[in-house]
Amino acid sequence: MKTERRKQKIHSVLARRQPDLTLVMENIHDPHNVSAMLRTADAVGIHEVQLVYTTQKFPRIGSKSSSSANKWIGRRKFASIPECYQQLRNEGFQILATRLDENAKQLYEFDLTKPTAFVFGNEHGGVTDEAAHLADATVYIPMMGMIQSLNVSVACAVTIYEALRQRMEKGYYSNPRFEKQILEKLKEEWLKK
């Protein structure tokens, strides 16, 4: 019985995964932030994240703090931003680096139903110049208050939930986005986890 319910759950979660939505995590070092980001990524149906760790190590994540989200989110590692972007471009992603610079456009102006990769930078330095310049655009979250920054896990949540909102409106969660064959293969893999 428990197995049947688990099977159902895995099926329905995989049927809502968004293979064309992803995060690039660039040197984010705080394990709480990384955990929270993975947990939110799972909640919006992100299937896999991209890691570019050139100045920091990817943190150890306690299975408790992440509520095991890291178990359900794939990770691809890249040695550099150009390598990562090249791969994402081959796969048809628009690459949006989250940074407030003179060219940045506001989050709500983007069509996030397109294949989209959001780049988030290190807690102290933010997205690197390289990652910002090589992206298709830089994007900022409107902030109306005295403080001019948000915690990276909060910024990530606001950003990817806007993608969820737009995608729900278009019915992206109503039918599987993976091809049938891939979906079946993933189901088998997940059942073994």
Next chain:
Amino acid sequence: MKTERRKQKIHSVLARRQPDLTLVMENIHDPHNVSAMLRTADAVGIHEVQLVYTTQKFPRIGSKSSSSANKWIGRRKFASIPECYQQLRNEGFQILATRLDENAKQLYEFDLTKPTAFVFGNEHGGVTDEAAHLADATVYIPMMGMIQSLNVSVACAVTIYEALRQRMEKGYYSNPRFEKQILEKLKEEWLKK
């Protein structure tokens, strides 16, 4: 010169404050969560939060971790949920308790340009039954993944940024929402901070 810039900043922030948007914080105990919530509240223009601490103490917030957001967000304390809700109802707020129960409606179905108070509950127990039953509605954030919960500061960010999105669309940040007299008084107060 620095003073002039500060004056400008305070003026523009107060001109975007949303007196008809607020949070009720019910026994949220983790200082990092409270800090992050205040910081995000500042970013969307919340002017004041409501505190109902019946089983927990309001945590000490380091000025560093909150990036001083707590300096710019007013706090009203209430001894109980009914007392708090009575006051908010007198002021015309709809009260939305964030909890996934059988009657809960999805976040994106609400008109958040109405005067709105969002209730967030303790990290372990969530919003109390009392706070949920006495609210006008319960609201949930859609979650498509394996994990069935979000960190409270992440849930808060997603929720109040949806209010910001709806309010930006209606021009709520383009003109001061406070009456002129109140705005001038607040400016004076803030300049002394």
